[in-house]
Amino acid sequence: MEIELASHSGFCFGVRRAMKLAFQAAKKTRLTSAAASEGGVYSLGPLIHNPQAVDELGQRGVKVIENLNQVEGGRLIIRSHGASPSVLAGARKRGLEVVDATCPLVKKVQDLAKILRDEGYTVVIVGERDHYEVKSLLSFAGKGAVVVESPDEARELEAGKRIGVLSQTTQSMENFKMVVGELALRAEEIKIFNTICEATRKRQQSTLNLARQVDLMLVLGGYESANTRRLAQVSEQTGTETHHIETAQEINLHWLKGKEKVGITAGASTPDWVIEEVMRKIKTQPLFQPSFNLSSMA
Ligand code: SF4
Numbered sequence: 001m002e003i004e005l006a007s008h009s010g011f012c013f014g015v016r017r018a019m020k021l022a023f024q025a026a027k028k029t030r031l032t033s034a035a036a037s038e039g040g041v042y043s044l045g046p047l048i049h050n051p052q053a054v055d056e057l058g059q060r061g062v063k064v065i066e067n068l069n070q071v072e073g074g075r076l077i078i079r080s081h082g083a084s085p086s087v088l089a090g091a092r093k094r095g096l097e098v099v100d101a102t103c104p105l106v107k108k109v110q111d112l113a114k115i116l117r118d119e120g121y122t123v124v125i126v127g128e129r130d131h132y133e134v135k136s137l138l139s140f141a142g143k144g145a146v147v148v149e150s151p152d153e154a155r156e157l158e159a160g161k162r163i164g165v166l167s168q169t170t171q172s173m174e175n176f177k178m179v180v181g182e183l184a185l186r187a188e189e190i191k192i193f194n195t196i197c198e199a200t201r202k203r204q205q206s207t208l209n210l211a212r213q214v215d216l217m218l219v220l221g222g223y224e225s226a227n228t229r230r231l232a233q234v235s236e237q238t239g240t241e242t243h244h245i246e247t248a249q250e251i252n253l254h255w256l257k258g259k260e261k262v263g264i265t266a267g268a269s270t271p272d273w274v275i276e277e278v279m280r281k282i283k284t285q286p287l288f289q290p291s292f293n294l295s296s297m298a
Pocket residue numbers: 012013014015080103104105106169170197198199200227268
């Protein structure tokens with residue numbers, strides 16, 4: 001049995017940067033902990049959508065809070081997904097030092113949303129309405145801005161004169177294309193920015209390429225991670241057996257039965273150590289030994 005890792009997988013630069021800033025903030029807080037008035041280091045919601053990485057951050061002192069009322073003083077790390085201006089203002093008002101880990105690419109989309117709003121376009125964001133990045137984008141896009149998740153939703157949208165379209169950075173290219181196609185039929189004027197980020201595109205493309213060459217795909221990443229779920233969809237659409245898992249412990253050895261080549265891909269918030277553990281588990285299990293009898297797994 002062969003095993004191959006997708007050419008682009010795991011932490012993207014935005015997530016790597018957010019983790020680094022969080023580790024630095026935690027270290028700074030530990031070093032100054034003598035001054036109790038400094039408070040702790042917090043993230044509003046999990047810093048990234050990966051429970052294993054969030055645990056690691058927790059061990060270093062980064063606490064997850066659900067709202068700003070829970071804290072007074074300390075440092076607040078803004079996630080790579082970004083936050084609304086009112087969250088930033090609220091944090092500063094409560095005496096928190098803001099460590100802005102918003103991905104620069106998400107910031108760019110926030111700026112585009114403002115530009116479209118100021119130019120009088122009705123901003124349409126193609127993405128998941130409950131996702132933090134989309135919520136933060138909406139706060140920059142002005143009144144009347146809407147979120148569209150699918151071509152069906154786009155068909156239900158009232159016709160508009162001037163529509164400005166943006167995408168969540170981790171959207172699938174396929175969905176974006178279909179939604180834009182529908183919107184184009186409903187607008188007198190349409191301005192489109194394809195803001196799907198390069199890291200997302202590369203992960204989707206390399207997942208697609210690999211899924212076409214193997215007979216089993218394992219997609220690694222948090223269940224809450226939008227970009228990981230998208231990789232699983234991309235892989236499933238090829239017809240190749242696909243399993244989305246968070247850790248090596250979830251691998252069911254029966255999946256490997258009779259398979260010649262296993263492909264592995266991982267979302268942009270999946271740490272390297274999770275990928276390595278999965279590779280190790282597969283490589284060290286008995287199916288890699290030529291003498292292994294499959295009936296022993298029954
Ligand atoms: S997926 Fe793209 S936009 Fe999102 S954090 Fe990573 S690099 Fe930034």
